[in-house]
Ligand code: PEP
């Protein structure tokens with residue numbers, strides 16, 4: 001639940017409400033919306049709901065106390081109707097502009113990374129991607145350059161002025177990755193690695209959370225809630241395809257997730273057509289699709305000589321393919337950008353007065369209830 005303070009509430013009254021929440025062993029999360037202070041209560045509320053609500057309603061300066069209907073709280077649009085905009089160096093994600101994250105699947109050498117970033121920077125990319133620590137299905141495949149790769153990434157940032165995003169695979173790597181990267185990426189295989197989610201939540205850097213290949217949207221948003229509950233509201237969601245019965249593509253790109261997630265949360269969402277399809281020639285049409293349904297950005301893999309790539313050779317774009325995709329998605333974004341508000345939020349969502357929306361979305365219960 002969350003508390004909306006009266007517009008004339010004093011700082012002492014806000015501190016008083018936070019004190020009451022802390023005294024219950026819960027964490028208060030404060031934000032300002034439309035000139036009002038709103039405070040979410042986060043933690044295990046259990047059977048105390050009614051009692052807590054009555055106590056807070058009676059506290060000085062409190063206007064209303066509203067339950068949040070979803071199991072995720074801080075990332076829900078009910079708590080924060082306004083879109084989250086994430087600013088990194090000179091770029092913003094979620095502000096209506098089109099974010100393009102581009103670079104190789106794996107950083108293989110300094111030369112390979114610099115050739116790629118020079119090209120994508122000159123052709124409209126806004127963020128550099130590249131894997132230094134690689135989650136590979138086989139222990140015998142190339143595992144990434146590790147810290148050497150992180151150093152190349154930092155040089156690429158220096159060279160282009162663009163922020164860099166790279167994957168962190170385990171809690172013990174968070175500090176070193178956060179030292180070099182602007183955005184921490186949590187990969188599909190780690191979406192429910194709760195200790196990693198919490199460690200990234202404490203790292204003080206924006207986090208890009210990829211959807212687990214077997215995760216429902218609710219599980220994905222609960223994973224985002226772990227990061228937010230650790231104190232980090234700067235989260236980008238990435239739809240990268242899910243595993244279905246279909247075997248003609250590497251995964252099945254769930255484009256419905258984009259407007260749905262925009263409706264349910266205030267977080268920006270990007271689409272990764274490279275890992276979703278696993279096929280180079282499908283990347284451009286599915287990137288177009290992602291932009292058309294209102295994604296805040298696209299993440300794609302680009303390699304100077306994709307056929308020689310040490311990972312994901314079949315899906316990486318060559319330079320010409322990237323340039324062609326950019327022409328297409330920039331044109332589509334021009335057409336759809338003013339539609340995004342309508343596309344994303346659904347009926348009643350994102351009201352400026354912060355009141356909860358009536359939810360037209362029937363979410364099927366997860367096969368295994370979250371605990
Ligand atoms: C990646 O983006 O480098 C990656 C490994 O993606 P995913 O976790 O979606 O498979």
Ligand code: MN
Pocket residue numbers: 105106275301311312
């Ligand atoms: Mn890859």
